[in-house]
Amino acid sequence: MIRITGLLALAGLAACSTPGIDYAARVVPPNTAAVETRTVDVGRFDGPGGNWYAGRFEEMLASATFDGKPWFRMARYSDGYVPDGQRAGIYEGRIDIVDYRAEEYSQWVTKCVEWDGLFDCEHRAEVEEICLREDLQVSVTPRLIEYGTGQILFQETYFGDASNESCDEGYWHGRRGSHAGGGGYLYGLLGGVSPPRGMVLDALADTIYEVRGDIAPSNTTRRAVFVEEAIDPVVRADPRFEQAVKAGPKSPDFSCYVWEDMKAEYPDSPAVSHNLGACLEARGDFVAAHGMYAEAAEQSAAISGTGQPDEPFRKALSRMSYYRTGLQLIDRLTEPDRGWQPVPGGESLPGGELPEGELDGAPADDEAGS
Helix, strand or coil: CCCCCCCHHHHHCCCCCCCEEEEEEEECCCCHHHHHCCEEEEEEEECCCHHHHHHHHHHHHHHCEECCEECCEECCHHHCCCCCCCCEEEEEEEEEEEEEEEEEEEEEEEEEEEEEECCEEEEEEEEEEEEEEEEEEEEEEEEEEECCCCCEEEECCEEEEEEEEEEECCCCCCCCEEECHHHCEEEHHHHCCCCCHHHHHHHHHCHHHHHHHHHCCEEEEEEEECCCCCCCHHHHHCHHHHHHHHHCCCCHHHHHHHHHHHHHHCCCCHHHHHHHHHHHHHCCCHHHHHHHHHHHHHHHHHHHCCCCCCHHHHHHHHHHHHHHHHHHHHHHHHCHHHCCCCCCCCCCCCCCCCCCCCCCCCCHHHECCC
């Protein structure tokens, strides 16, 4: 066993709230049926901004890349193109106004009312402005329909928001409202007034990127997360544990060398086993990492007294199972001799439910971030 000295200087290395090691990852979203459907067309999106959204949706599909190569092949079923022996589908959907609210208010501001020349104000005065504040929420529900069978392979609802505020001396009352009893106005949806088209498009724009993450694999940065506190008191008292945790983000090689050393000294420590598994994950040895996470989960279950591993160990084991299954799917879909042939099935990834917070196949707390 090699003793590590001089670690105290590493205590200030931790700059991120979630300790661990970042690495380049290839992430597959949970809906594998959508991932496998690589020959696609875009149909109609009903609702406000539908034509605009369909155009942007098609641009997103055409520009989606993975490992530097296009993921989708655009088809035109209306032009008579029929895929031969391939899973293919058409995206269509619906857009709805969830909520639209508008309100008027007035304010007094100081403005120049008489100019002596360019940038030379002769006289300023208090002027009343009428202001309009608008808030909008929209929803869009794209669905992927399999060509030939009509089966819905993917359907999800996404929400987008937009706000606008403007003030003007020449503003007229009720611009976003309608007359109500007593001479007043009702605004927004209450007044039967539709939101401005520009606001609708602004609210819809960001949903395109969310959809992209749910229907195609992504190249991203992922974090192999360390367990920050050891369950067993002997390991917890060893100063190398905390120091190696803090060293991970800035000095991963040295940190992993410490975990290897501690694993030899504390072979039954779930935290040490887990953190060594994180090192193996960051190095790309996912089989070995999976085995180490499984070992850590078993050790945690033995110590907990409940027969079940504590959450960090259970979550890491489940996440690695999903990740490896996703990598196997990518390999099958990108084999050169298979071309655009689909893999059989289309079921969700095995292994139970996704840990809470996962949107793109990777838990939110495993994403890199400072």
